[in-house]
Amino acid sequence: MPKSEIDAIDRKILSILQANGKISIGELAEKVGLSPSPCARRVRLLEKAGTIKGYAAIIDQKRVGLPISAFASIKLERQREEDLDRFGEAVSRWPEVLDCYLMTGQRDYLMRIVAADLESYEHFIKSKLTRLDNIASIETSFALGQVKRSAVLPLI
Structure with missing residues (x-):
């Protein structure tokens, strides 16, 4: 549609x-x-038509033991189409990554990752993200609190 x-x-x-x-x-x-x-x-x-992609419950991440929200900016060594596709395919398999955007500017990707604690986040970085080929750098910022989160589009 x-x-x-x-x-x-x-x-x-x-x-x-x-x-x-x-x-x-x-x-x-x-x-x-x-x-x-x-x-x-x-x-x-x-x-x-795919306008409605699905239905879901909105879960409080703290109540299910995932209080950490990390925002990782990823820079790739190369931005060829096959490199971007390979990165996207890997990230799409990782349940810790809730959002991942291909970006303009200094970094190639921005990801939101949830974790139980800093050790879990470190394990994610070491066991998954840094094992991908073509990663030039990773910069992480941690959310101190959430001011607003919404999946509601301003339609009317």
Whole structure:
């Protein structure tokens, strides 16, 4: 579903689902002014098109024993396409990495990594990240606290 095919009702559906992914189709339909069948059809189309990528619970990382958020800036020795692809494939397999972005500027990648403690983070660096070929440097900053975190896009 191309961006131009998402209308105001779709945007309202998406906005509501971002706030409450467990809402029933009946409640969702009522909030967007549709009957349940057309609302369910729109949700299925948004899912099929990949606009809705999935549904998830938002977990408090501290309560599950992962209080450390580290932001690692990675510089590669070379930025050839195959090098970038190899790096991306490796990172995508590591559950500790929650976010990874290919960047412009001085560094090639910025990653958010969660860990139980500094020793766990050190183990991640030594056993995974530094074992990749083509890593020129790694600079890490640790979050002292979280001011805001959101997965909600400003749709309406």
